[in-house]
Amino acid sequence: xxxxxxxxxxxxxxxxxxxxxxxxxxxxxxxxxxxxVISDVQEAGILEQASKMxxxxxxxxxxxxxxxxxxxxxxSYLQHLQGAGVQWVVxxxxxRILKGEFLRVFHHRVINIHPSLLPSxxxxxxxxxxxxxxxxxxxxxxxLVDQGIDTGPIIMQQTVPVSxxxxxxxxxxxxxxxxxxxxxxxxxxxxHSQLKIQGRLCTAEEAG
Amino acid sequence: xxxxxxxxxxxxxxxxxxxxxxxxxxxxxxxxxxxxVISDVQEAGILEQASKMxxxxxxxxxxxxxxxxxxxxxxSYLQHLQGAGVQWVVxxxxxRILKGEFLRVFHHRVINIHPSLLPSxxxxxxxxxxxxxxxxxxxxxxxLVDQGIDTGPIIMQQTVPVSxxxxxxxxxxxxxxxxxxxxxxxxxxxxHSQLKIQGRLCTAEEAG
Numbered sequence: 001x002x003x004x005x006x007x008x009x010x011x012x013x014x015x016x017x018x019x020x021x022x023x024x025x026x027x028x029x030x031x032x033x034x035x036x037v038i039s040d041v042q043e044a045g046i047l048e049q050a051s052k053m054x055x056x057x058x059x060x061x062x063x064x065x066x067x068x069x070x071x072x073x074x075x076s077y078l079q080h081l082q083g084a085g086v087q088w089v090v091x092x093x094x095x096r097i098l099k100g101e102f103l104r105v106f107h108h109r110v111i112n113i114h115p116s117l118l119p120s121x122x123x124x125x126x127x128x129x130x131x132x133x134x135x136x137x138x139x140x141x142x143x144l145v146d147q148g149i150d151t152g153p154i155i156m157q158q159t160v161p162v163s164x165x166x167x168x169x170x171x172x173x174x175x176x177x178x179x180x181x182x183x184x185x186x187x188x189x190x191x192h193s194q195l196k197i198q199g200r201l202c203t204a205e206e207a208g
Numbered sequence: 209x210x211x212x213x214x215x216x217x218x219x220x221x222x223x224x225x226x227x228x229x230x231x232x233x234x235x236x237x238x239x240x241x242x243x244x245v246i247s248d249v250q251e252a253g254i255l256e257q258a259s260k261m262x263x264x265x266x267x268x269x270x271x272x273x274x275x276x277x278x279x280x281x282x283x284s285y286l287q288h289l290q291g292a293g294v295q296w297v298v299x300x301x302x303x304r305i306l307k308g309e310f311l312r313v314f315h316h317r318v319i320n321i322h323p324s325l326l327p328s329x330x331x332x333x334x335x336x337x338x339x340x341x342x343x344x345x346x347x348x349x350x351x352l353v354d355q356g357i358d359t360g361p362i363i364m365q366q367t368v369p370v371s372x373x374x375x376x377x378x379x380x381x382x383x384x385x386x387x388x389x390x391x392x393x394x395x396x397x398x399x400h401s402q403l404k405i406q407g408r409l410c411t412a413e414e415a416g
Contacts (some may be wrong), residue, residue: 117345120328134409136365137325139345157344159367164411201342203372 005191006035008086010077010094015046016176017092017113017183022053024184032191036084038077040069040096056084068097078105090187091145098145108197110145111190113183115175117141117157122150127172136162138171140179142186144195144202153202155195156186213399214243216294218285218302223254224384225300225321225391230261232392240399244292246285248277248304264292276305286313298395299353306353316405318353319398321391323383325349325365330358335380344370346379348387350394352403352410361410363403364394 009018018037024030037050040062050057060077063070069077078101081089091112098110116126118141121133130138139159146152158178162171189195193204217226226245232238245258248270258265268285271278277285286309289297299320306318324334326349329341338346347367354360366386370379397403401412 117325117328117343119341119343120325132408133327134362135325135327136362137347137367154342154344159345200340 003192004031004033005087006085007032007088007090007187007191008036008038008081008084009034009046009090009092010038010040011046011092012039012041012044012095013046013093015044015049015092017179018046019049019053020180021090021092021184021187022055024188030184030188030191032088032187035086036081038080040073040094046092062096065096067095068099069102071101074099074102078102081106088187088191090183092183097149100147103145103147108144108195111155111187112143112145112150112152113179113186114141114143114150115172115179117159118143118150118154125168127175128168130162131166131168131171138162138175140175140182142183142190144190144197153197153200155190155202155204156182158182211400212239212241213295214293215240215296215298215395215399216244216246216289216292217242217254217258217298217300218246218248219254219300220247220249220252220303221254221301223252223257223300225387226254227257227261228388229298229300229392229395230263232396238392238396238399240296240395243294244289246288248281248302254300270304273304275303276307277310279309282307282310286310289314296395296399298391300391305357308355311353311355316352316403319363319395320351320353320358320360321387321394322349322351322358323380323387325367326351326358326362333376335383336376338370339374339376339379346370346383348383348390350391350398352398352405361405361408363398363410363412364390366390 037055037057039047042059047057063073089106089110117139121129137159142156143154144152160175160178196203245263245265247255250267255265271281297314297318325347329337345367350364351362352360368383368386404411
């Protein structure tokens with residue numbers, strides 16, 4: 001019987017990855033408890049979804065900056081996560097950069113998913129970047145969050161073919177489908193393997 | 209019945225991609241004639257292989273620079289290729305950058321294969337770069353050559369999984385196997401589709 005670590009989910013958008021993670025928990029594919037969902041956007045769909053699914057959720061103001069949490073907000077996020085007993089933080093469309101103190105407290109315990117095969121196309125609208133570049137394959141990348149933007153050690157990747165007929169919307173939808181399949185697998189691996197981080201490299205041994 | 213364009217192959221190494229292309233021609237998977245093989249390295253295996261396979265081949269001195277052809281050498285390469293009636297130039301491990309005049313003469317008709325999923329890992333030893341970065345997928349990319357290094361419009365890509373046990377050697381071998389499968393397909397596509405190049409984007413329509 002695997003332990004059930006408590007995870008906290010942070011998101012700014014509609015929360016489709018949170019829904020996928022919740023389904024995986026319900027179906028026994030992800031051995032974890034979603035202890036808290038936090039959004040930096042008061043009217044974000046992710047809070048409504050969390051409410052519907054009976055998950056504890058809260059809006060926490062991010063402070064005055066556009067792309068990060070201010071110091072006070074970061075402390076508030078940390079307090080709520082720790083208060084809920086959260087051991088792993090899982091980002092699901094969270095549009096703010098997490099900085100030093102947060103990453104020190106949750107060292108190697110913040111997981112993100114990015115809609116490209118990193119290191120190609122970090123940053124915003126990665127599906128559009130991929131389409132503009134003319135790649136024939138893109139995908140998604142689950143990685144540990146470090147101080148950089150989309151640079152941390154990679155836990156899992158999945159490839160997605162690009163077709164000549166793709167629009168940004170159709171490609172984005174196909175990548176999101178891959179995300180919903182990959183994210184629960186990768187989070188399960190992170191929580192229940194002995195992740196070995198050496199520099200940029202992330203390998204896993206099955207926990208005993 | 210498809211036409212048989214004449215291709216010239218340039219290589220600096222052992223020539224395994226040339227062998228794969230030659231096999232594809234022999235087996236009717238690539239409708240082309242290999243009209244000339246040129247190497248900038250007198251003792252390169254590619255010349256020996258070309259000799260064994262009965263292909264016209266020649267060593268042409270590259271001039272004094274380490275990473276490109278000098279102007280005179282470039283002219284000599286061009287003269288030999290044009291003299292052999294070559295319509296498309298296919299690079300098979302050619303370790304020198306081709307510059308303005310060459311690319312003007314063979315505009316959008318120089319094809320290269322690179323051992324990564326570009327734009328990740330351009331440059332040398334891409335398999336080692338991929339392993340050091342910790343990606344879970346890499347691959348190979350067939351692209352038209354432009355003025356940049358590994359930046360031209362992409363014709364075809366193939367993905368290759370990376371395993372936790374991989375060494376640079378084992379990963380390189382797996383990528384090369386993908387190259388040998390992909391390169392003939394991509395060259396066939398380039399030669400016999402109406403490639404449509406719009407900016408970076410390369411799409412193909414089947415020729416009538």
